[in-house]
Amino acid sequence: MARTVRFHQAGGPEVLRLDDLDPGEPGQGEVRVRVDAIGINRAEVLFRRDQYIEPVKQFPSRLGAEAAGVVEAIGPDVTGFAPGQAVSVIPAFSQNDYGVYAEQAVVPASALVNRPDGIDAIAGAAVWMPYLTAYGAMVEIAGLRAGENVVLNAASSSVGLAAIQTANRVGARPLVVTRTRAKRQRLLDEGAAEVIVSDEEDVAGRVLDLTAGRGAEYVFDAVAGPEVVNLARVVASGGTLFLWGAQSGQPTPYPGFELGMPALNLRSYTVHEITRDPQRLLRATAFVSSGLLAGTFRPVVDRVFPLEQIVQAHEHMESNSQVGKIVVSVDHG
Known part of the structure; x- marks a missing residue:
């Protein structure tokens, strides 16, 4: 029997339970993994609340899509x-x-990647989703080039930090947005070219000042909601605003009409565009692995919880106080 986290109804972190279940044998195209560490993602919080882009089909439901093990x-x-x-x-x-x-x-064998030498379980559970997400949108789809300006919000999340490092690796200029001054210096230390504090500064005005009025070729929005209109103001003519998260939980208007129908591209994106396409995934894993081996990419781990504290791990995620990845370790005794 294996301790397995499930939730028997949608709700807050308190609905998570540890149940003893038979993990079963792998079927066609499947692999059974001894899980040593688990990466916690915002998508799992939304799925637990039944607010994700796909509904929960049945209860009790399992949870989690990122881990490392053997x-x-x-x-x-x-x-x-x-x-x-x-x-x-x-x-x-x-x-x-x-x-x-x-x-x-x-899990499906198609959802496995080899763990590079020198990457332990904690790092192996923390690195892939953020960097695959950042690579997929910024390099594979956008074709981000050296010298271009990139605006990133929710920059202290694991994806935000990976996006900063990805932008720097291709020679682009990451202009990051954070809500309060508390994380400003940390974001500069992590490679941000400029940090804009949205509670204190006019985000659109500051970006336009930093880009000599041109705006940013790309904006990557992890928050969505009404603020998308303000972010759209800073997209350079012909540029693209990527919606790759919806942390606000609020309706997201189409900003084009309110702004006078500029030459604005607006695109949604999820990491599944990369992870479910074998050729794209091959390129993505090569890109991320090369960055890890070169030392230019690294997972940023905020805090590690034991499996027994999965509720506290989700509470910490919902506090929005973390910088980087929340990881859960699994002790097999």
Whole structure:
């Protein structure tokens, strides 16, 4: 039996329970992983509340899409992986079908990547989702180039920090937005070219000043909601505003009409565009692995909780006080 986190109804962190379940044997194209560490993501908070982009189909429901561990068993027709191999699980499946908040978990082999040498379980659970997300939107889809300006909000999240490092790796200029001054210096230390404090400064005016009135070629918005109109003001003519999160939980208007129909591209994006496409994923893992080996990419871990404190880990996520990734460690005794 394996301790497995499930929720029997939608709600706050308190609905999470540790149940003893048989992890089962891997089926066609599946692998069973001994989970050593779990990455906590905002998508799981939304799924737990049944506010995610896909609804919860049944209760009790499992949770979790990012982890690191060791392959225990492989199912029929699985190639490239073997028992004893150190791997990471990446978000490449629906949480209605699989979940990695557990001591052992069966997942699709297509959701596994080899864990590079020198990357331990904590780092292996913290690094992939942020960097795959950032690479996919910024490099694979946007084609971000050296010298271009990038605006990022929610910059102290794991994705925000990965986006800063990704922008720097390709020679772009990350202009980051944070709500309060408390995280300003940390963001500068993490590589931000400029930090704009939205509670104190006019975000649009500051970006336009920093770009000599041109605006940013790309804006990556993890918050959405009404503020999208203000962010759209800073997109350079012909530039693109990516919506890659909805932390505000509020309706998001289309800003084009209010702003007089500028040459604005508006695009939604999720990491599944990369992780569910084998060729894109191959390029993405090569990009991230090269950054890790070169030392220019690194996971930023805010805090590690034991599995027994999964409720507290989700409470910490919802506090929005973290800088970087929240990770849960799994002690197998």
